[in-house]
Amino acid sequence: GVGASLVTPDAEQGRAVEWGHLTVRVRGRRCRCGASGCLEAYAGAESLLARWREEGGRVPGGTDEETALSAMLAAAYPSGGEAADPVALAVLEETAEYLGAGLSDLINLFQPERILIGGWAGLRLGTRFLPAVRRHAVSYALRHPAQKVTVELGRLGPDAVTVGAAILPLADFFARGGRRPDPVPASPAPAWRTALAERAPR
Structure with a gap:
């Protein structure tokens, strides 16, 4: 999938x-959410591989998405002297533009200081075409907020979501000055419960 988290000085x-469900193409591809033209329908790992297959690409069978996406990148950007797969390359270049257009929406809406791209697919793709994504984001966004934002790869690796979730209880603990939460005072039982207890056979 394609998601985003907005981080502010006040963590709460x-x-x-x-x-991922912003519309990037009117009457576009059907997204798994049921709508048409969502960013996720063009930039998610699953949809990337589907588009490569639909265009005649040789998607390896019997593998997980991570392995198949690595094969797609290797086909589009071969390390040896062999020619690049033009279908894989075209799909990836189009995806970079869709991602850039999607980032421009975030830039225009929230005017962030920094955008970090993460997740296993985002990091795998970003190492290859982050400059193209940046270029498209700036070209589609309003000039003033686009001049103030940087677009980079996250540094917490593919497990950033897990790391972030693990930090939440620590942040709560430190927000209380390192003290345990105060016990919740017991409230008096409602009258109906007291009455039932008194009528119960002994």
Whole structure:
């Protein structure tokens, strides 16, 4: 999938946003959410591989998405002297533009200081075409907020979501000054419960 998290100085105001379901193409591909033209229908790992297959690409069978995406990147950007797979290359270049257009929406809406791309697929793809994504993001966004934002790869690796979740209880602990939460005072039992207890056979 394709998601985003908005991080603010006040951690409690940060939130997840359904960025992957912004419309990037009217009457476009059907997304797994049921709508048409979502960013995720063009930039998600599953849809990337589907588009490569539909265009005649040789998607390896019997492998997981991570292995298949690595094969697609290797086909588009071969390390040896062999020719690049033009279908894989075209799909990836188009995806870079869709991602850039999607980032421009975030830039225009939230005017962030920094955008970090993460997740196993984002990091795998970003190492190859981050400059193209940046270029498209700037070209589609409003000039003023686009001049103030940087687009980089995250540094926490593919497990950034897990690391972030693990930090939440620590952040809560430190917000309380390292103290355990105060016990919740017991409230008096409602009258109906007391009455039932008194009528119960002994």
